[in-house]
Amino acid sequence: MSGKFEVYQDAGGKYRFRLKAGNGEIVATGQGYVSKEAAHKGVDAVQRAADGAAVVDVPKAA
DSSP, X not given: OOOEEEEXXXXXXOEXXXXXXXXXXXXXXXXOBSSHHHHHHHHHHHHHHHTTXXXXXXXXXX
């Protein structure tokens, strides 16, 4: 089973998204949005940004 994005309304009334792996584990969450449409646009932005994105190790801060 592949992963999925879930869009939901939180207790404060904001819309959020979470990415769930095929096993149901939450692997990423999005910020709060004022509308469901905005949350869907956030999902779209993450999908576009992740397509072919490099994995970069960031050095430890001094």
